[in-house]
Amino acid sequence: MPIDAAAALAAAPRTAEIAWDHKDVQLYHLGIGAGVPATGPRELRYTLESRLHVLPGFATVAGGGPPGVIEALSAPGVDVDLAAALHGGQRLRLWRPLPVRGTAAVTSRVTAVYDKGRAAVLVLRREAADSDGPLWTDEAEVFVRGEGGWGGERGPSTRTAAPEGEPDAVVERPVREDQALLYRLTGDWNPLHADPEFAARAGFDRPVLHGLCTYGATLKAVVDTLLDGNVRRVREYRARFAGVVYPGETLRVRMWRGGDDGDGVRVVVTAAGRGDAPVLDGTVGLG
Template sequence: MPIDAALALAAEPRSGEISWTPKDVQLYHLGVGAGANPDKHSPATDPDELRYSLESRLHVLPSFATVAGAGSPGVISGLSMPGVDVDLAHVLHGGQAVEIHRPLPVEGTATATSRIAAVYDKGKAAVLVMRTEVIGAEGPLWTNDAQIFVRGEGGFGGDRGPSARREPPAGEPDKVVERPIREDQALLYRLSGDWNPLHADPEFAKVAGFERPILHGLCTYGMTLKAVVDTLLGGDVSRVRSYTTRFAGVVYPGETLRIRMWRGDGRVQVSVTAVDRDDAPVLADTLVEHS
């Protein structure tokens, strides 16, 4: 069987050094839509966007943790862990959670340690939870949990795992914003390190069952967090404590995201849909916890 749950869970963690520069941060921010002016009639850049793109004002959106040091232990390396041998065309990113232990520095070097933390049997699919803990010179920086959904690899009699479903928020959202996606958004975002051809190669996308290349789920993830930070957290990235989501549907470049937000006590619940496809679900069970 391509996935041996016992072997995967018993495998030794993989550690490696990662590093990033302000240029990496800026490229990531551009990949999730930073720099765009919401006022299409104004030729000037929105001054608030300079905190994502100008080195003298730069701060780091916490979702950058999902790509920092790209090429080191992470989601793709999880597919080559002992006990895991799957076809990349059958792989989808099922969900993502990041816990922020301290504000991310604009530039840094750290040690990333990754392991398979869980293997769940969903019947027609298997879900691998790839956990990456990142520690810098001053202590822990962040912990990433990536849920890797592998079609056709379930049914081995394993634990189904916990349900990620949350109770839907009551009442009308406190804020609704729309964010257009550029036609070349996936091509730009993949420069931050996710080279899966599903997001660039039309022929590969067709083999995987899609009419054309789809946007990275983590790109939508970053665009959504940016919207929450900019509209409900006063633009202060240091307030984010954790951010979790379930990828409920695909997004195609050129579409528009509708992001609905409900405020709570130290938390924001979020729902993201595709405007162009009658509000088809994109991100669900999404929660930003903050100070």
């Protein structure tokens, strides 16, 4: 069997040293759509080094290493085709605000392998810490088509009930046609986001946007719209990727104050030009 769940779970954690500075932060911000308008005061806090605030989503690319999907597929006991893998969800917990520049040790391991019948789900957890202590913990859920059915634990459902009532805010965020090409410079070189032939082999008409790009753009919309740009209020952000986004589309981000636990923001994101096709469902936890 291409996925040996016991081997993946028993493997020793992997540790890597990472470093970043203002250039990496600025590239991430540009990669998720910051900088429009280029001289807008609210955008300059994402693009100008003298005013830089770090969006928490930067943690998912800090150090420029392989993204969760590719790292999970390189774990012991996992031997599958990259074209069969999709990013199913992401969870991020911030223990402290992210600095503009820093170094950290990141420890990663597969913490769960679930059998969904026609697919398997790998959960890769990464924990980052610097000399002052923990910085963040994140988990990537990797959906691998055709690799389920071995009788393993099904795992929890990640679906949540639809929000009630009208949203507190609705914003639209256009996605550039070259957004995926820009975002992949942060370190996610999965050809699904750039190569039409690979995208076709994976079952798509054309390359799709990185899920983590939509994830970051959504968080930026929440911070800008409901938090007055205060990135330090974000403590946790979890999301399920409900569908794909194609470069050139427009994201419609609906936000409800309160979130699932009453202290956060619930977000539902759709592709505005495709009949509001769902692409992301998540919650931003606040502190």
